[in-house]
Amino acid sequence: MNLICFGWLLSPDQVKLIRKVDKKRVPDYFALYAVEKEDILGQIGVVTVDTQCAHGIEKIGYIWGVCTKPSAAKRGFAKKLMGEVHERLQGENIRYSFLGTGKSLVAYNLYRGLDYSEFTILDRGIKVSKSSKVGHKDITFTPTPKNETVVNLFKEYSKDLMGFVKRPNNFLEIRKAWSWMPYNFVGVFKEDKKPIGYTIASIEGKIIKVRELCCPKIEDLQRCINALEREYKPNHMLLEWVIGSHLEKDFIKSGFKLFSDSWGTLMVKDLKDKYTIDHIRKLYRIEEDKFHMTSIDEY
Numbered sequence: 001m002n003l004i005c006f007g008w009l010l011s012p013d014q015v016k017l018i019r020k021v022d023k024k025r026v027p028d029y030f031a032l033y034a035v036e037k038e039d040i041l042g043q044i045g046v047v048t049v050d051t052q053c054a055h056g057i058e059k060i061g062y063i064w065g066v067c068t069k070p071s072a073a074k075r076g077f078a079k080k081l082m083g084e085v086h087e088r089l090q091g092e093n094i095r096y097s098f099l100g101t102g103k104s105l106v107a108y109n110l111y112r113g114l115d116y117s118e119f120t121i122l123d124r125g126i127k128v129s130k131s132s133k134v135g136h137k138d139i140t141f142t143p144t145p146k147n148e149t150v151v152n153l154f155k156e157y158s159k160d161l162m163g164f165v166k167r168p169n170n171f172l173e174i175r176k177a178w179s180w181m182p183y184n185f186v187g188v189f190k191e192d193k194k195p196i197g198y199t200i201a202s203i204e205g206k207i208i209k210v211r212e213l214c215c216p217k218i219e220d221l222q223r224c225i226n227a228l229e230r231e232y233k234p235n236h237m238l239l240e241w242v243i244g245s246h247l248e249k250d251f252i253k254s255g256f257k258l259f260s261d262s263w264g265t266l267m268v269k270d271l272k273d274k275y276t277i278d279h280i281r282k283l284y285r286i287e288e289d290k291f292h293m294t295s296i297d298e299y
């Protein structure tokens with residue numbers, strides 16, 4: 001199913017590994033399937049994630065892997081499976097269901113028809129890295145740091161933020177197990193031997209795809225970006241994605257162009273059908289640049 005629909009080889013071993021490392025978020029049924037005469041025709045996955053919002057911790061559902069085999073399309077399988085997942089989430093007293101999609105996909109009609117609304121766009125940024133001699137030699141860069149260092153830096157960075165900030169300590173292991181979004185590189189920036197930031201990235205030739213780059217002190221961001229450029233001499237750095245994070249303005253100051261225009265969208269549905277999208281956005285203080293989510297949080 002996943003190979004046909006997404007080009008993603010989700011092997012039985014990978015499912016086993018995901019179940020083991022992502023125990024708290026993955027339900028016992030792993031994913032739901034539409035089956036006809038032993039033929040698997042449709043799939044929907046959901047995980048439950050603790051998020052931070054203005055009134056405290058809110059456990060949400062995050063939907064992944066919605067697909068129907070092309071030969072079984074338009075027979076209502078996806079709609080039925082979505083309905084089943086919504087019921088199961090409500091059975092666990094979960095109010096909000098999130099998912100990431102593209103407005104250019106037919107799936108967008110499915111979600112709109114089920115009363116999902118756009119919470120925010122999934123924005124990208126790009127920086128053309130011209131000089132490999134950019135300054136700040138005082139900042140060193142350590143690839144393959146201790147997991148604990150990254151965990152502590154993220155806790156400090158996110159202490160006043162909302163959204164996807166309640167990460168388990170084995171978050172990096174979890175993301176590696178899912179292999180979505182892929183990364184091949186984690187590094188920590190240090191000044192006077194003290195960690196001041198980290199990045200999770202994918203280095204592909206002369207392009208650095210930054211999944212996340214966090215500095216607890218915003219003013220360190222530009223110097224860390226420069227340290228990365230000095231070390232790896234990329235032609236381009238891509239940022240995917242930045243959503244309402246309070247670092248957005250500082251990425252721009254550091255030479256990134258953010259498009260504020262994208263087919264990518266993060267959608268949400270109030271399963272109790274009560275709150276407006278404006279109310280939900282306020283809960284996560286998105287207008288105040290307090291919402292944190294990067295591509296590494298996506299399922």
Ligand SMILES: CC(C)(COP(=O)(O)OP(=O)(O)OC[C@H]1O[C@@H](n2cnc3c(N)ncnc32)[C@H](O)[C@@H]1OP(=O)(O)O)[C@@H](O)C(=O)NCCC(=O)NCCS
Nearest residue numbers: 005066067068073074075076077078079101106107109110
């Ligand atoms: C999106 C997808 C899961 C829909 O599966 P499906 O079982 O065919 O969907 P359903 O028959 O339940 O249709 C439900 C609604 O989806 C929308 N929809 C489905 N196929 C559509 C198409 N080809 N064109 C436009 N809208 C479509 C319609 O709104 C439909 O409601 P309607 O029948 O009342 O008009 C399927 O097309 C798919 O697997 N796409 C490729 C993978 C993908 O993009 N997944 C989503 C990732 S976010």
